[in-house]
Amino acid sequence: MNKSNYPRSFSHIGITVPDIKKAVEFYEEVMGWYVIMPPSKVTKERDTAIGQMCIDVFGEHWETFEIAHMSTSDGIGIELFSFPDMDNKKPEFSPFRTGLFHFCVQDPEIEALTNRIVEYGGKQRMPIRAYYPNEKPYKMVYVEDPFGVVFEIYTHSYELTYSSGAYQD
Numbered sequence: 001m002n003k004s005n006y007p008r009s010f011s012h013i014g015i016t017v018p019d020i021k022k023a024v025e026f027y028e029e030v031m032g033w034y035v036i037m038p039p040s041k042v043t044k045e046r047d048t049a050i051g052q053m054c055i056d057v058f059g060e061h062w063e064t065f066e067i068a069h070m071s072t073s074d075g076i077g078i079e080l081f082s083f084p085d086m087d088n089k090k091p092e093f094s095p096f097r098t099g100l101f102h103f104c105v106q107d108p109e110i111e112a113l114t115n116r117i118v119e120y121g122g123k124q125r126m127p128i129r130a131y132y133p134n135e136k137p138y139k140m141v142y143v144e145d146p147f148g149v150v151f152e153i154y155t156h157s158y159e160l161t162y163s164s165g166a167y168q169d
Helices: 020-029 049-058 110-119 158-162
Strands: 013-015 034-043 064-071 077-082 103-106 141-144 148-156
Touching: 020 034, 020 064, 020 077, 034 049, 034 077, 103 158, 110 141
Parallel strands: 013 077, 103 148
Antiparallel strands: 034 064, 064 077, 141 148
């Protein structure tokens, strides 16, 4: 591997939600993510780096939005956005189209987390499944938050789940 071809780390993911306060509450209470910056208002302007950057990203056809920053236990950022007058319709689940269709979190207590997600208005999209029945204790499930954002839960790390010989009883 040369110096320009090394594995980059994951920084954050941005999620658009219809109600930023409810989203922060859900992700804090259910997922245990902590708030780095509570919901705040961003207004279109060119006098600050943030204002200009948002114009660069969103174009000229917006005036204001709310943003909040959260973090997982391993330092991955969660950037929540909420735009006024946005379509509150849940996103279409489209795994057969190019682009992101889910993210994944890890919790050894997969059943308990899945139940909390459902209790807080989310949805369990499938039964909890074992990856390697009778071989390894790895489980997974697809769920969605109360806003329709689909994500997956693993009981074990990505590396352990997919590497051969990674778990021995």
